[in-house]
Amino acid sequence: MANNINILLLDDEILALSYLKDTISDVINNNKTLFGSTIYSTTNQTEFWDILAKTLPKIIFLDIQMPRKTGIEIAEEIHRKKENIGYKNQNFPIIIFTTAYDTYGYQAFKVNAFDYILKPIDEDNVLKVFNKILDTYDSFLRTDKETITVHSSGIDIEIPLNDILYFKADMKYIAVITEKKEFLINTTLLILEEKYSQFVKIHRAYLVNPLYFSKFYKRDNHWFLSIKNHEQSLPVSRRQKLEIEKKIDYKLII
Numbered sequence: 001m002a003n004n005i006n007i008l009l010l011d012d013e014i015l016a017l018s019y020l021k022d023t024i025s026d027v028i029n030n031n032k033t034l035f036g037s038t039i040y041s042t043t044n045q046t047e048f049w050d051i052l053a054k055t056l057p058k059i060i061f062l063d064i065q066m067p068r069k070t071g072i073e074i075a076e077e078i079h080r081k082k083e084n085i086g087y088k089n090q091n092f093p094i095i096i097f098t099t100a101y102d103t104y105g106y107q108a109f110k111v112n113a114f115d116y117i118l119k120p121i122d123e124d125n126v127l128k129v130f131n132k133i134l135d136t137y138d139s140f141l142r143t144d145k146e147t148i149t150v151h152s153s154g155i156d157i158e159i160p161l162n163d164i165l166y167f168k169a170d171m172k173y174i175a176v177i178t179e180k181k182e183f184l185i186n187t188t189l190l191i192l193e194e195k196y197s198q199f200v201k202i203h204r205a206y207l208v209n210p211l212y213f214s215k216f217y218k219r220d221n222h223w224f225l226s227i228k229n230h231e232q233s234l235p236v237s238r239r240q241k242l243e244i245e246k247k248i249d250y251k252l253i254i
Contacts, residue, residue, distance in 0.1 A: 005034065008057035009041040010048045010074070011098065015118065017041055020061060020098065023126050030032055032093045033134060046070060052078070053085055058092050064099040064116075071097050075111040089231065090179065091162060091211055094136070112214070112228050134204050136211065141213060150176055150183040159183070165227050166234065167192050171204040179229045202244055203237045216244065 011017040021041045028034035040051045045068055052060075060078070069077075069184035074094050078085075087093065097116035115132060117125050140224065147158040159178065168175040169189045176183040189207055193199065199207045202225055214226040216236070223236040225244070238243060 005037040005059060006057040007037055007039045007061070008040065008048070008051055008054045008055065008093075009061045010043075010045070010066075010071070011041075011061075011063035012043050013063070014043055016063070016098075016121070017043055020121050020126075023121055023123050024061075024130075026123065027130055031130070034130065045074070053223045056086050056093075058094060059096070059142050060093045061096050061098055061117075064097050064101075070108065071099075072107050072111060075113060079111065089162065091136075094133060112230055136138075148176065148185070150185055152183055157183070161196065161198075161209070164209055166206055166208040167199065168207075177230070200244065202240050203235050206234050208234065 007028075009017060009020055009024070013132040018041075020040055028037045028039075037174065040055060040057065042048050042051060045066070051057075062074055063130075064071040066103055075097075078093065078095070082090075082093070094114045095112070097113055098119055098121065099116060100119040102118055114136075115129050117129060146161045148161060148164070150157050150159055159176065163178050165177045165179065165191060168177060170184065172186075173184040174187050174189060174192065176185055189201075189205070192207055193201055196207075198210070200210050201207050208225065208227065212230070214228045216223070216225050218224075218235075223231040223238075223241050225236050226233045
């Protein structure tokens with residue numbers, strides 16, 4: 001993993017911001033993988049957008065309760081504008097909220113937040129978040145340049161694995177589902193499961209990219225997994241439910 005990660009912090013309270021910056025600095029300076037990362041911080045929302053555009057931070061910490069716009073509103077705006085800002089990978093930036101209240105969990109994950117930390121900030125909690133981020137980065141880097149070939153409109157197309165939301169068994173073929181398109185390939189789910197171990201089997205017909213896990217919920221006595229950037233929720237089999245609970249963040253379980 002590269003050690004030149006840009007991290008951006010926004011909090012309207014200068015003391016809280018300073019403490020968060022110092023805490024993150026301690027964490028990254030004691031981690032050989034994170035060592036060398038650059039931390040930017042501001043209490044000003046206008047300056048925040050300037051720094052964001054210039055540095056394209058992969059990790060952003062947002063306070064939720066702020067004047068002008070809340071952290072939730074800013075996160076929504078980032079997601080709307082990130083392609084125009086310059087983000088080429090839809091998995092970034094990773095957003096972590098900081099808040100003095102534990103009632104924002106649903107709102108946080110509704111805007112695809114990676115996690116949130118309760119104030120007062122505790123170094124152990126910050127460390128846990130960065131360990132989760134490192135796990136996500138490991139998965140990202142392992143598949144960053146890996147692609148799968150599909151045949152479409154008479155030509156072969158290379159699709160990065162990180163752009164694939166999930167694979168779906170579809171009669172004699174496998175549907176490759178991305179955010180914008182769907183392709184068919186001639187293989188089996190078992191072969192894909194063995195080849196791409198980072199994907200998670202949730203049902204005999206579905207193999208899902210964990211980068212896109214959104215919510216895990218129960219409805220009418222059946223379990224479902226909602227997927228980021230995708231309207232349709234996917235069924236989870238009883239056999240796979242326990243396995244998913246081991247791999248999914250407990251805050252995503254509703």
